[in-house]
Amino acid sequence: GLEHIVCQSQFFRLWDEHFAHVSIPKENRFTKCDICSIVKSEKERTMDPNKIAQLNELMEDHLKLQMDQRKRYHCIRERAETDRSIMSVIIDGMDQNSTQLPHTKRLQKSDANLWHFRTHLTGAMLHGNKAV
Secondary structure, three states: OHHHOOOHHHHHHHHHHHOOOOOOOOOOOOOOOHHHHHHHHHHHHOOOHHHHHHHHHHHHHHHHHHHHHHHHHHHHHHHHHHOOOOOEEEEEEEOHHHHOEOOOOOOOHHHHOOOOEOOOEEEEEEEOOOOO
């Protein structure tokens, strides 16, 4: 229930007391889509308010399209769970740098030029049509 929800100040106090050793990167390490990267770079290069407004509008349209695609996927996924004539499959591939073997936490200069296994990891999730 709601009795277990803490306010923001209490959350940060608990974080400082118990998780001070954990850091959260300012930017996530996932690759960004080309449009997001280009718009961000263009905004960093300009001081023109009209150009910034145009870029903000472009980004808003782009994010709306992404959200619409996600909503459509979730709608189809939900339908697939109840209608056996529908099946939803989502497939994603992982960047080769993320699956580099051998994998070490810290890459030393002496290891940088070593040969690595070429790997590619693809995952798929199937929703609905349990008879498959």
